[in-house]
Amino acid sequence: MKKYILPLLILLLANHIPTHATQPLKREFRGAWIQVVNGQFIGMSTNEIQQTLTAQLDALQRAGINAIIFQVRPEADALYMSYYEPWSRYLTGEQGLAPDPYWDPLQWMIDECHRRGMELHAWINPYRAKTKSTNSLGLKHPYKKSPERFVHYDGMLIFNPALKENRDYICTIVTDIVKRYDIDGLHIDDYFYPYPVPGVEFDDEQSFRDDPRGFTDKGDWRRDNVNLLVEQLHHTIRRVKPWVKFGISPFGIYRNQKSTPKGSATNGLQNYDDLYADILLWIDKGWIDYTIPQLYWEIGHKTADYEILIDWWAKHANGRPLFIGQDVMRTVKATDTAQPTQHQQTRKMQLQRSYKSIGGSCQWPASAVADNAGGYATALSKEHHRWLALQPEYPFIDKRAPKRVKHLEVIWTNDGPILCWTAPAYKDEMNRPIKYVVYRFTKEEKINLNDATKIMGFTQSTFFPLTYQDGKTQYTYVVTALDRLHNESKAQRKKIKL
Numbered sequence: 001m002k003k004y005i006l007p008l009l010i011l012l013l014a015n016h017i018p019t020h021a022t023q024p025l026k027r028e029f030r031g032a033w034i035q036v037v038n039g040q041f042i043g044m045s046t047n048e049i050q051q052t053l054t055a056q057l058d059a060l061q062r063a064g065i066n067a068i069i070f071q072v073r074p075e076a077d078a079l080y081m082s083y084y085e086p087w088s089r090y091l092t093g094e095q096g097l098a099p100d101p102y103w104d105p106l107q108w109m110i111d112e113c114h115r116r117g118m119e120l121h122a123w124i125n126p127y128r129a130k131t132k133s134t135n136s137l138g139l140k141h142p143y144k145k146s147p148e149r150f151v152h153y154d155g156m157l158i159f160n161p162a163l164k165e166n167r168d169y170i171c172t173i174v175t176d177i178v179k180r181y182d183i184d185g186l187h188i189d190d191y192f193y194p195y196p197v198p199g200v201e202f203d204d205e206q207s208f209r210d211d212p213r214g215f216t217d218k219g220d221w222r223r224d225n226v227n228l229l230v231e232q233l234h235h236t237i238r239r240v241k242p243w244v245k246f247g248i249s250p251f252g253i254y255r256n257q258k259s260t261p262k263g264s265a266t267n268g269l270q271n272y273d274d275l276y277a278d279i280l281l282w283i284d285k286g287w288i289d290y291t292i293p294q295l296y297w298e299i300g301h302k303t304a305d306y307e308i309l310i311d312w313w314a315k316h317a318n319g320r321p322l323f324i325g326q327d328v329m330r331t332v333k334a335t336d337t338a339q340p341t342q343h344q345q346t347r348k349m350q351l352q353r354s355y356k357s358i359g360g361s362c363q364w365p366a367s368a369v370a371d372n373a374g375g376y377a378t379a380l381s382k383e384h385h386r387w388l389a390l391q392p393e394y395p396f397i398d399k400r401a402p403k404r405v406k407h408l409e410v411i412w413t414n415d416g417p418i419l420c421w422t423a424p425a426y427k428d429e430m431n432r433p434i435k436y437v438v439y440r441f442t443k444e445e446k447i448n449l450n451d452a453t454k455i456m457g458f459t460q461s462t463f464f465p466l467t468y469q470d471g472k473t474q475y476t477y478v479v480t481a482l483d484r485l486h487n488e489s490k491a492q493r494k495k496i497k498l
Contacts, residue, residue: 024452025353027486028389029323029360031067031292032060032369033123033249034109036090037074037131040367043093046101050108059370061116063377064385069187069249069362070109073124073173075131076142076159080106080181084173086138096138110182117435117458119391121185121247122177126170126229128191130157142169151204154197161193161225161276162207170229171236178240184484185245186237190294192226192277195269222276234287243430243484245394249292249325249362250279252309254316264312266304283319289394291317292362296327298334299344299351306344310351310358318357321392325362332374343374349384359392387452390437391486401487402426402433405479408492410466417466417498421479424489433481437488438464443474449491458482469498 034056041049060068072079077088077095081104086096091105099105106122113120129143132155137143143150143157149166151158159166174186193202208218215221230248237246255263255272263270271277282288293313297304310324326348334344352358363369369377393399403424411418419438426432439454441447448454456477457464464479474497481489 024387025389026450026452026455027359027392029067029290029321029362029392030065030385030389031069031121031323031360031362032065032366033069033362033364034071034366036071036079036088038365039090041091042089046099046103049091049105050103053109054112056366056370057112057116057118059372059377060366061118063369063380064388065118065363065366065369065380066389066391067119067121067184067362068109068113068366069121069123069185070106071123071125072106072177073122074128075125075134075157076129077138080104080177082140082173082176084140084176085142086140089134094138095134095136096140106177106181106183114182114460117460119184121187121245122181122183123187123189124174124177125191126188126233127159127161127193128156129159132156151202153194153202154200156194158194158202160204160207161222161229162204162211167229167232171232174233174236175240178237178244183244185247185289186233187247187249188233189249190251190271190275190277192275193222196274219273219276223272223278226276227278227281230282230287231285242397245289245397246287247290247292248279248282248288249294250277251275252293252295252297252325253304254279254293254312262316265308268304280316283317286320286396288320289397290321290323290392292323292325293317294325294327294364296325296330296364298330299347300334300337306348307351310355314355314357320396321359321394322357323360323362324352324358325364327364328368328373328376332376345374345376345379346383388455388457389452390482390488393487394485398430398483398485399487400431400483402431402481402483402489404490405433405436405462405481405492408477408479408494410494410496411463415465416468417496419464419466419477419479419494419496421462421492423462424481426483429484431483433489434484435460435482436462436464437480437482439478439480439491441476441478443476445476447476447478447491447493449478449480449488466496466498471497473498 078085079088089095110120151160250271253266253268255270257263295309297306299306332343336342336344336347405421407422438456440456476495478491478493
């Protein structure tokens with residue numbers, strides 16, 4: 001038996017050993033968070049907000065970002081037309097005040113992102129019902145109707161996680177968003193039970209006594225409260241639109257080694273013990289579709305070293321797609337000790353891509369990328385995101401590819417040649433082609449659809465403009481179809497002289 005031990009160990013550790021990528025990645029999640037709680041839109045007119053967002057999206061597209069996580073519900077309010085909750089003060093300056101002239105930011109962002117080939121993930125804060133800086137609540141705010149369902153904590157209002165009616169209500173909100181809007185994902189960040197404030201108790205003792213559900217330890221009971229919500233959200237989204245991905249972006253430390261041998265060699269606040277968020281359980285149970293731990297520290301940080309944490313997450317959270325949350329400003333302010341004239345962006349990207357179990361990253365905040373802080377966006381566009389990338393696959397949701405396109409041909413117009421095709425037929429929405437990939441190969445090149453450098457572009461249309469050269473250069477163009485989960489069809493090809 002001994003002769004089989006080494007090969008077996010190599011196989012088991014394959015996903016844990018860093019392996020440096022040798023060619024551009026064809027599939028990679030390249031996200032960015034657009035927040036509103038920083039107040040960046042307060043005081044702006046509708047036109048000014050749209051101009052700001054347009055400029056950010058254009059800059060993010062140039063930087064190779066292919067997914068936007070947009071905050072639409074920061075405190076039981078809405079940056080969309082909600083039947084249940086008031087318009088957000090982060091949009092209009094006053095909670096409950098509708099935008100004038102009227103617009104729906106979520107729908108507008110969906111349209112703008114999809115037009116640019118980006119995904120749009122709607123980001124909600126499930127439990128937070130009022131931030132410390134909010135002084136008045138709109139008439140539609142749920143606290144106005146049922147104050148007994150909330151806990152006051154350090155100037156905030158929190159939906160009591162112990163109450164079934166609150167879990168049902170949050171799932172009602174999510175159902176409304178998922179049903180009415182063509183989003184690609186539903187996203188939750190790191191706010192579960194509130195971040196602990198020294199000397200301030202979260203007042204849920206009576207709820208614990210009223211319904212302990214067999215638990216004797218309040219920490220275990222609190223974790224189970226959150227578990228119940230996450231599981232219910234998973235089933236809610238799958239029932240309404242099974243192609244909508246459910247993702248969570250937890251605080252970067254699951255547990256420290258001093259709490260459990262399974263923890264990371266860190267000494268910071270903990271998801272499991274302080275926020276009552278058992279991320280690994282949710283991954284193991286299949287309740288979430290992707291995870292983006294917020295690894296906002298620098299390489300070499302004394303309390304929470306980025307290099308230690310990225311290795312820990314790569315080894316412990318690869319049961320579902322894993323992406324890394326990057327803090328742009330902290331990264332560009334930290335020096336790469338191996339290259340003292342550079343900041344840490346390149347080193348962090350190299351580490352991220354060295355693990356097979358990590359499928360991309362997400363930048364915080366999007367505005368810092370758009371502003372090109374420390375040349376961050378320039379490095380993305382010229383180096384790290386130089387080539388286009390498809391989204392990662394989610395075979396545990398669906399792995400059926402759409403049928404191939406038909407009737408691929410070139411039409412010559414006064415504006416130049418246009419590559420045209422007919423969309424493939426489909427039987428259900430999961431299989432509907434929503435986007436097409438166009439590849440180009442020279443006469444001497446072998447057709448290799450795994451080569452990301454050959455991707456010319458994506459389009460939602462069934463045509464793609466080409467550039468005429470001298471009429472003598474022969475290319476082979478290949479077109480494939482992508483469905484809602486980015487399953488790719490078989491190729492259809494056409495030889496063309498341009």
